[in-house]
Amino acid sequence: MSKVRLLVHLGPMKTGTSSFAAHLSRRATAGTLPAHIIYPADDLWFPARGGIVKHHDLVEIAPAKIKVRGERRRTTDVTPESLRNRFALISQTARDRGKDTLVVMVCEIADQRATPELGKILSEYFDSVDFVIVAREQVSAVRSLLGQQIRMWNRKNVASLESRDFVTQHFGRGSYDYSRLWQKWMTTSAEYRVHFVPYRNGEGADDLSQDIFSAVGFGEFPHSPDLLNGERIHSSFSTSRMADLARIKRWANSMSVVPGGLALGKWLFDLTLRRAHSQIAQSRGGRFETWKLTVSEQEFIRSAYRESNLEFKRQLGATANEPRWRSWFDLTLGTSA
Numbered sequence: 129m130s131k132v133r134l135l136v137h138l139g140p141m142k143t144g145t146s147s148f149a150a151h152l153s154r155r156a157t158a159g160t161l162p163a164h165i166i167y168p169a170d171d172l173w174f175p176a177r178g179g180i181v182k183h184h185d186l187v188e189i190a191p192a193k194i195k196v197r198g199e200r201r202r203t204t205d206v207t208p209e210s211l212r213n214r215f216a217l218i219s220q221t222a223r224d225r226g227k228d229t230l231v232v233m234v235c236e237i238a239d240q241r242a243t244p245e246l247g248k249i250l251s252e253y254f255d256s257v258d259f260v261i262v263a264r265e266q267v268s269a270v271r272s273l274l275g276q277q278i279r280m281w282n283r284k285n286v287a288s289l290e291s292r293d294f295v296t297q298h299f300g301r302g303s304y305d306y307s308r309l310w311q312k313w314m315t316t317s318a319e320y321r322v323h324f325v326p327y328r329n330g331e332g333a334d335d336l337s338q339d340i341f342s343a344v345g346f347g348e349f350p351h352s353p354d355l356l357n358g359e360r361i362h363s364s365f366s367t368s369r370m371a372d373l374a375r376i377k378r379w380a381n382s383m384s385v386v387p388g389g390l391a392l393g394k395w396l397f398d399l400t401l402r403r404a405h406s407q408i409a410q411s412r413g414g415r416f417e418t419w420k421l422t423v424s425e426q427e428f429i430r431s432a433y434r435e436s437n438l439e440f441k442r443q444l445g446a447t448a449n450e451p452r453w454r455s456w457f458d459l460t461l462g463t464s465a
Contacts, residue, residue, distance in 0.1 A: 132222040132229050134254040135344050136246075139236035140304060140314075142272040143262035143327055145337040146180060147355075149234040151337060154352040162350055166231045168218050174206055183233040190246035190407060195301075202241075215253040230346055230416040240302055244347070247320030257320035258344040259313065262336070263440075264327035265459045266304045266433045267426045270295055273303075275364065275419065278373050281397050287377035289370055291425045299432050307383055307439040314443075324444070326456040364418035369404040376400060430460065437461055 137148055152167040153176075160459060161167060164259070169181040176182075185206040194201060222229035231254065238246065239261055250257045273292050277286040302308045306324065313322045323343040341349040365373075380393025421429075439459045441448045448457060 130223060130225070130227050130229065131255040132219055132231060133256045133258070133344075133346075134231045134233070134250060135258045135260065135340075136183075136238070136250070137232075137234045137236065138238040138242075138259050138261050139342060140239045140262070140264075141236050142269050142276065143236070143264045145182070145234050145236040145262075145342075148337045148340065149180050149182050151350065151352040151355055152232060153179065154236075154355065155350055156181070162271055163225060164227060164229050165350055166218065166229060168214070168231070168233060172218050173214060173222065174210075181234075183235045184237055186233065186235040186246065187238050187242040189249055190243045192243050202237075205284055212249075215250065219253040220233055232346075238443070241315075243315055244315050244317065244320075247317060251319040259307070259320060259322045260325055260340050260343060261309055261313065261322065262325050262327050262340070263306045263456065264304070265456060266437075267421065267429050267459075269304050269327075270298065270429055271421050273298070275370065278377075279365070279401065281377075281394055284377055284381055285300040287374050287381060289367075289374050289419070291421055293427055295429055295432055302432065305436050307436045307443060309351075310440060310443045326452045328452060328455070350441060357390060365404045366417060369400065369407060370419040372400050373397060373404070434461065 137145055137222060139145060152161070153169060156167040156169040166172070167181070167182065169176065173181065173183065174185055184202065185204055187202070188204060188206050189208050189211045191201070218231055222231060238291045247257050247259065270291060274286070274289070274291055275282040278289065280286075288294075299305065310324070321344075325336075325339050325343050328339070337351070338349045341347065376393055376397045380390055380397070383389030383393060416427070437457070441457055443460070444453060
């Protein structure tokens, strides 16, 4: 009897999830994925928000309690019953192929917003369940997350490039705290397995996608040829453009009580965003200085996560001595740790 294996990329955010999902979404929509791989999209999942399909509704089947004051649960019409119906449909579609099949899903918010109960539920529909958590060193992860939220109008509360308050807030939530994630997900359950994969700075997202597949024994990752040219899903802007976006957000926040103030702010924000993308397009092939954290901000981040990273290194055991992990800990702890 054919087997159906499931891999879920749990995140965290800014750990290659968009590139990973973009390749799979592109080929799933075009119908060109290898016959032994299913990436739930179109009729197998709920309507996508944009061209990249992700499976964030997975958290609704095993939601974690919100522990941070002011944090909000996602707004969705998806119910646990409708999720179970999708799982059954995906599983049956895979079994109808008459061969061992690999199902791949991406839920980059599940690392914190779901509980390990998710694995138990998924094991009712799939013969094996593998979760992957990608560990990105915190300086680059926080910079990427802060940069993304500065570029998002609906994150009007993120309106400063100074990272210390941002780091403190997210560290309190457990963002990029891999020791805490290890304690949460590495249970004794036989119903699923968890794999931690190091994010390789300086390597392409395509290499990371292959690392994820290799970690669970899924063979060759099905790249989308038209995305292999190094195109970035989320572009980096210059310091001046980032500062402009943050300044417009602050101004719009101060003008929110004035009729039309927010609307004008959004118009200015969108105009600046278009100019930033135009600046990137015009600079291709030449030198382009992108926004970076200051040296003191980088040291602040490393200091905040140091004890967590030391504990994570102990949790990994002998695995921490593998070349890719040694490079990761050199970045986060220094070569003398």
